[in-house]
Amino acid sequence: xxxxxxxxxxxxxxxxxxxxxxxxxxxxxxxxxxxxxxxxxxxxxxxxxxxxxxxxxxxxxxxxxxxxxxxxxxxxxxxxxxxxxxxxxxxxxxxxxxxxxxxxxxxxxxxxxxxxxxxxxxxxxxxxxxxxxxxxxxxxxxxxxxxxxxxxxxxxxxxxxxxxxxxxxxxxxxxxxxxxxxxxxxxxxxxxxxxxxxxxxxxxxxxxxxxxxxxxxxxxxxxxxxxxxxxxxxxxxxxxxxxxxxxxxxxxxxxxxxxxxxxxxxxxxxxxxxxxxxxxxxxxxxxxxxxxxxxxxxxxxxxxxxxxxxxxxxxxxxxxxxxxxxxxxxxxxxxxxxxxxxxxxxxxxxxxxxxxxxxxxxxxxxxxxxxxxxxxxxxxxxxxxxxxxxxxxxxxxxxxxxxxxxxxxxxxxxxxxxxxxxxxxxxxxxxxxxxxxxxxxxxxxxxxxxxxxxxxxxxxxxxxxxxxxxxxxxxxxxxxxxxxxxxxxxxxxxxxxxxxxxxxxxxxxxxxxxxxxxxxxxxxxxxxxxxxxxxxxxxxxxxxxxxxxxxxxxxxxxxxxxxxxxxxxxxxxxxxxxxxxxxxxxxxxxxxxxxxxxxxxxxxxxxxx
Numbered sequence: 001x002x003x004x005x006x007x008x009x010x011x012x013x014x015x016x017x018x019x020x021x022x023x024x025x026x027x028x029x030x031x032x033x034x035x036x037x038x039x040x041x042x043x044x045x046x047x048x049x050x051x052x053x054x055x056x057x058x059x060x061x062x063x064x065x066x067x068x069x070x071x072x073x074x075x076x077x078x079x080x081x082x083x084x085x086x087x088x089x090x091x092x093x094x095x096x097x098x099x100x101x102x103x104x105x106x107x108x109x110x111x112x113x114x115x116x117x118x119x120x121x122x123x124x125x126x127x128x129x130x131x132x133x134x135x136x137x138x139x140x141x142x143x144x145x146x147x148x149x150x151x152x153x154x155x156x157x158x159x160x161x162x163x164x165x166x167x168x169x170x171x172x173x174x175x176x177x178x179x180x181x182x183x184x185x186x187x188x189x190x191x192x193x194x195x196x197x198x199x200x201x202x203x204x205x206x207x208x209x210x211x212x213x214x215x216x217x218x219x220x221x222x223x224x225x226x227x228x229x230x231x232x233x234x235x236x237x238x239x240x241x242x243x244x245x246x247x248x249x250x251x252x253x254x255x256x257x258x259x260x261x262x263x264x265x266x267x268x269x270x271x272x273x274x275x276x277x278x279x280x281x282x283x284x285x286x287x288x289x290x291x292x293x294x295x296x297x298x299x300x301x302x303x304x305x306x307x308x309x310x311x312x313x314x315x316x317x318x319x320x321x322x323x324x325x326x327x328x329x330x331x332x333x334x335x336x337x338x339x340x341x342x343x344x345x346x347x348x349x350x351x352x353x354x355x356x357x358x359x360x361x362x363x364x365x366x367x368x369x370x371x372x373x374x375x376x377x378x379x380x381x382x383x384x385x386x387x388x389x390x391x392x393x394x395x396x397x398x399x400x401x402x403x404x405x406x407x408x409x410x411x412x413x414x415x416x417x418x419x420x421x422x423x424x425x426x427x428x429x430x431x432x433x434x435x436x437x438x439x440x441x442x443x444x445x446x447x448x449x450x451x452x453x454x455x456x457x458x459x460x461x462x463x464x465x466x467x468x469x470x471x472x473x474x475x476x477x478x479x480x481x482x483x484x485x486x487x488x489x490x491x492x493x494x495x496x497x498x499x500x501x502x503x504x505x506x507x508x509x510x511x512x513x514x515x516x517x518x519x520x521x522x523x524x525x526x527x528x529x530x531x532x533x534x535x536x537x538x539x540x541x542x543x544x545x546x547x548x549x550x551x552x553x554x555x556x557x558x559x560x561x562x563x564x565x566x567x568x569x570x571x572x573x574x575x576x577x578x579x580x581x582x583x584x585x586x587x588x589x590x591x592x593x594x595x596x597x598x599x600x601x602x603x604x605x606x607x608x609x
Contacts, residue, residue: 019348020034020341021366021435021440021441022341022366022367022368022369022370022435023369023370023431023432023435023441024441025370025515025516025519026432026443026446026480026483026484026512026515027441027442027443027446027480027484029473029477030519030523031523032523032524032526032527032530033527033530034523035336035337035340035520035523035524035527036105036336036337036339036340037333037336037524037527037528038109038332038336039528039531041109045106045109048102048106048109048110049109049110049112049113051086051088052088052110052113052114053113055082055083055086055088055114056113056114056116056117056120059079059082059083060079060117060118060120061117063075063079064118064119064242064406067118067119067120067241067242068119068241068242068406069241070234070241070242073200073201073244075242076119076120076123076201076242076243076244077157077201079120079123080123080124080127080154080157081154083124083154084152084153084154084155085153085154087099087100088110088114088124088128089124089127089128089132089151089152089153089154090151090152090153091106091107091110091128092107092128092132092133092136093132093136093148093151093152094136094356097136097144097145097148097149097152098148098149098152098153099148099152103343103346104339104342104343104346104360104363104364105336105339105340105342105343107281108280108281108284108335108336108339109284111125111281111284111285111288112284112285112287112288112332112335113288114285114288115284115285115286115287115288115289116288116289116291116292118240118242118289118406118407118410119240119241119242119243119410120242120243121285121288121289122197122240122243122413123197123198123242123243123244125278125281125282125285126158126159126160126197126198126243127151127154127157127158127159127198129274129277129278129281130160130206130274130275130278131151131157131158131159131160131198131202131204131206132148132151132158133274133277134160134206134219134261134270134274135147135148135151135206135221135261136148136357137270137273137274137357137358137360137361138219138261138262138266138270138357139221139261139262142258143221143258143259143261147204147221150203151204156203156204157198157201157202157203157204158198158202158203158204158205158206159196159197159198159199159202159204159205159206160196160197160205160206160274161193161196161199161205161206161207161208161222161248162174162193162208162271163193163194163195163196164176164191164192164193164194165192165194169419169420169423171208171217171268171271172216172217172268174191174208174209174210174217175191175192175210176189176190176191176192176193176207176208176209176210176250177189177190177191177209177210177211177212178209178210178211178218178220178255179211179212180211180257181254184257185256185257186254186255186256186257187209187211187220187254187255187257187259187260188252188253188254188255189207189209189220189222189228189250189252189253189255190250190251190252190253191209191249191250192247192248192249192250193207193247193248193249193250194247194248195235195245195247196245196246196247196248197243197244197245198243198244199231199244199245199246199247199248200231200234200244200245200246201244202224203223203224203225204221204222204223204224205221205222205223205224205229205248206219206220206221206222206261207219207220207221207222207250207255208220208267208268208270208271209250209267211264211265214264214265215265216265216266216267216268217265217267217268217271218260218261218263218264218265218266218267219260219261219262219266219267219270219271220255220259220260220261221255221259221261222250222253222255222259223259226253226254226255227253227254228250228251228252228253228254229248229249229250229251229253230248230249230251231246231247231248231249232246232247232249233246234246235247237413238409238412238413239406239408239409239410239411239412239413240409240410240413241409273361273364273365275418275419276364276365276367276368276371276372277364277371278417278418279371279372279374279375279418279419279424280335280338280339280342280364280370280371280374280375282375282378282379282414282417282418283331283335283371283374283375283376283377283378283379284332284335284336284339284374284378285378286378286379286381286382286411286414287328287331287332287335287378287381287382289382289386289407289410289411290324290327290328290331290381290382290385290386291328291607292407293324293382293385293386293389293404293407294321294324294325294328294385294389294601294606294607295605295606295607296389296403296404296407297320297321297324297388297389297392297393297404298312298321298601298602298604298605298606298607299605299606300392300393300396301317301321301392301602302602302605304394311392312598312602315591315595317392317598318594318595318598318599318602319591319594319598320388320391320392321392321597321598321601321602322546322593322594322595322597322598322601323384323388323546323594324384324385324388324389325543325597325598325601325607325609326543326546326547326594326597327381327384327385327547328381328385328607329521329540329543329547329609330517330518330520330521330543330544330547331374331377331378331381331517333517333520333521333523333524334370334373334374334377334516334517334520334521335374335378337520337523337524338367338370338371338374341367341370342363342364342366342367343363345362345363345366345367346359346360346363349362349363368427368431369427369428369431369432370516372419372424372425372427372428372431373424373428373512373513373516373517375418375419375421375424376421376424376425376428376509376513377513377517378414379411379414379415379417379421380415380421382411382414383411383412383414383415385411386404386407386408386411387408389404389407389408390404390408422502422506425505425506425509425510425513426502426505426506426509428509428512428513429487429505429508429509429512430499430505432512433491433498443484443487443488446484447484447485447487447488448488450481450484450485450488451485451488453481454485454574454577454578454581458581468526468529468534469522469525469526469544471586472522472544472545472548473522475548475552475584475585476515476518476519476522476548478581478582478583478584479511479514479515479518479551479552479555479582479583480515481582482511482555482556482559482578482579482582482583483508483511483512483515483555483559485575485578485579485582486507486508486511486559486562486563486575486579487508487511489563489566489567489571489575490504490508490562490566493566493567494566501565501566503561503565504562504565504566507558507559507561507562507565508558508562510554510555510558511555511558511559514551514552514554514555514558515551515555517547517551518547518548518551518552521543521544521547521548522544522548524540524544525537525540525541525543525544528540529541538596539596539597539600539609540609542593542594542596542597543597543609545588545590545593546590546593546594546597549585549588549590552583552585553583553585555583556579556580556583559579559583560576560579563575563576563579
């Protein structure tokens with residue numbers, strides 16, 4: 001079941017794929033042959049995905065009501081045991097510790113398929129992600145050898161204790177304390193953690209605490225068997241009711257000094273870097289959940305008759321189905337593009353002699369901007385799809401007897417998990433600007449070029465050339481220019497105060513996100529056409545254009561709001577003219593394109609792409 005980085009993508013990679021920096025997509029054009037597409041999965045990877053699908057069908061879906069009732073607390077741990085027997089808990093763990101050592105994109109594929117598993121998806125992702133990866137990436141050899149084999153099989157279940165009643169998004173402000181004993185052999189931990197996934201049955205906790213009066217958190221591997229651990233009853237939640245969520249109390253919990261993870265005060269860095277990985281995985285899991293909703297909603301639309309015909313024949317329903325499919329397709333394109341970027345960076349770093357665990361961390365850290373983008377986009381696509389799924393079901397969508405009730409409630413947490421979407425939006429821009437200030441990304445030169453272009457005479461529809469998607473690529477280039485123009489002006493005008501203008505930061509993030517996802521979708525379709533021809537990819541081309549047009553409109557709206565917020569008079573008028581110029585679109589019949597997309601989905605009775 002082990003696999004290396006996807007062979008086909010390596011054959012088509014030009015070498016520049018591994019050289020691209022995180023955030024550089026804004027100022028550099030990517031070639032289609034540089035990216036990975038889901039159509040390139042190997043047979044082995046497809047078999048892994050099928051194993052995940054079969055597990056959900058046979059073991060999870062029949063038990064969803066029982067899981068949500070929480071009347072059988074042993075049920076979720078038993079499912080994790082069974083998934084461990086299949087190797088699903090060891091996807092990212094190296095073979096030497098009993099896992100399968102899969103590359104990042106393959107572990108993303110596993111997350112996508114299992115993302116349709118409702119509460120089970122939450123439990124398994126918490127165990128394999130934030131519960132296990134801190135030990136894999138920051139543990140010393142003794143810690144890895146002791147814990148990873150048991151986590152890979154599911155003999156021990158893992159949990160992650162960061163959030164506290166007064167420290168959520170501001171994680172480093174936690175009050176949990178660790179104090180060294182007089183003999184220097186143990187740390188005594190005291191404090192309270194909340195919203196702890198898997199808390200009710202975990203054997204191992206990754207606990208963040210401050211030693212004495214340290215400024216930053218330290219991290220510890222805490223076994224339940226150490227004692228001094230109590231917990232509240234299970235939280236009663238809006239959704240993901242079947243996942244164990246507890247408040248955990250540490251009362252003079254005695255932890256051996258050798259169970260400190262990494263170095264003193266390195267806990268906050270561990271938390272941030274592990275969350276980067278979690279963000280990408282959460283985004284793709286949300287896409288997996290979205291596909292399952294589309295399958296159900298399409299099936300219902302085909303079966304439900306009104307006015308003597310299936311409601312799937314109505315234009316309003318077709319519009320919904322096409323929008324759902326288009327957003328999922330575009331988001332999926334972005335997710336696996338980043339996954340391959342991370343794998344390429346990892347291959348490059350290990351080839352230079354970097355230790356594998358450190359290389360994996362560095363490769364993900366390099367694309368932290370993109371990981372934040374994916375988390376926001378994937379979770380918001382799922383929310384959109386779930387909402388439209390309810391609407392397609394109509395009255396049955398509001399009934400607890402239908403599948404949309406659980407899907408709708410379970411979707412909502414994803415905009416809060418792994419850092420709220422507001423925090424992630426602001427992180428996108430913050431990280432981008434910091435990299436520019438450090439000289440890691442040259443944003444200044446392209447921004448100055450855009451300012452210069454604003455003063456020049458527009459080309460008034462000069463020929464775009466004969467290149468495939470030449471017009472669409474020009475639209476994308478201009479969309480990036482619009483983002484650079486607004487961001488550059490905001491930085492110049494507000495300087496240090498920009499960090500306090502959260503609304504403007506979120507406007508800028510929306511422009512960044514839409515540009516990245518639209519470009520990813522275009523590159524995927526372009527690469528597929530190079531392999532299969534234009535005729536075979538007509539529907540994919542429709543989806544790309546529909547998404548691109550809507551992305552430009554959303555970015556233009558965000559740009560206007562930002563400009564209104566910090567510019568006045570002639571400066572405002574000039575910028576609004578520039579924004580209009582850079583978000584110009586030729587007319588395109590979106591209605592007919594959506595109908596073609598929807599008709600194909602309806603004919604297949606499922607998400608077919």
